[in-house]
Amino acid sequence: xxxxxxxxxxxxxxxxxxxxxxxxxxxxxxxxxxxxxxxxxxxxxxxxxxxxxxxxxxxxxxxxxxxxxxxxxxxxxxxxxxxxxxxxxxxxxxxxxxxxxxxxxxxxx
Amino acid sequence: xxxxxxxxxxxxxxxxxxxxxxxxxxxxxxxxxxxxxxxxxxxxxxxxxxxxxxxxxxxxxxxxxxxxxxxxxxxxxxxxxxxxxxxxxxxxxxxxxxxxxxxxxxxxxxxxxx
Numbered sequence: 001x002x003x004x005x006x007x008x009x010x011x012x013x014x015x016x017x018x019x020x021x022x023x024x025x026x027x028x029x030x031x032x033x034x035x036x037x038x039x040x041x042x043x044x045x046x047x048x049x050x051x052x053x054x055x056x057x058x059x060x061x062x063x064x065x066x067x068x069x070x071x072x073x074x075x076x077x078x079x080x081x082x083x084x085x086x087x088x089x090x091x092x093x094x095x096x097x098x099x100x101x102x103x104x105x106x107x108x109x
Numbered sequence: 110x111x112x113x114x115x116x117x118x119x120x121x122x123x124x125x126x127x128x129x130x131x132x133x134x135x136x137x138x139x140x141x142x143x144x145x146x147x148x149x150x151x152x153x154x155x156x157x158x159x160x161x162x163x164x165x166x167x168x169x170x171x172x173x174x175x176x177x178x179x180x181x182x183x184x185x186x187x188x189x190x191x192x193x194x195x196x197x198x199x200x201x202x203x204x205x206x207x208x209x210x211x212x213x214x215x216x217x218x219x220x221x222x223x
Contacts, residue, residue: 046212
């Protein structure tokens with residue numbers, strides 16, 4: 001069983017719609033959770049970090065964490081073509097970070 | 110403030126050749142990491158260094174060695190390159206702490222082993 005699983009996609013949404021990305025993790029002792037965006041040929045860049053159960057909002061992005069269900073999600077509101085990228089979910093279980101395989105998102109103008 | 114830098118950006122090796130990938134950070138972070146990224150596999154941890162003077166194996170350490178030269182620098186060495194090591198290699202750093210363990214990534218090294 002992989003440490004971090006993501007809906008593999010690809011995911012396509014029309015411009016202005018809400019994109020929903022999901023992630024589950026296996027280690028109940030995980031402390032911190034991250035969403036990274038990666039454009040083709042580039043390095044990952046942080047979108048959101050979340051440490052406590054509930055929602056965390058930053059502009060058009062909302063991260064949701066449910067530790068009981070071992071579930072993390074990312075909502076992107078008012079999706080823009082510039083949001084087209086691969087989104088990586090990451091979990092810190094102590095000293096090590098585990099990444100999902102990523103979900104490819106395409107926003108259609 | 111350059112963040113995390115990596116050299117080289119691209120490299121082509123023949124099977125059996127050796128090389129060292131260099132990584133440096135100027136954010137005074139304690140922890141540094143080496144990942145490889147292959148299509149469909151996500152980022153996989155090769156080695157990490159939680160603090161200066163310590164290194165530990167990650168998920169895929171075979172065929173690699175690392176050196177934490179000082180707080181700023183963390184190098185990855187391939188002693189005898191194999192085609193299976195063709196990949197994109199990312200270095201990352203972070204400062205582990207309460208609610209402050211975000212990783213910052215370098216631009217990557219694209220390695221091809223023929």
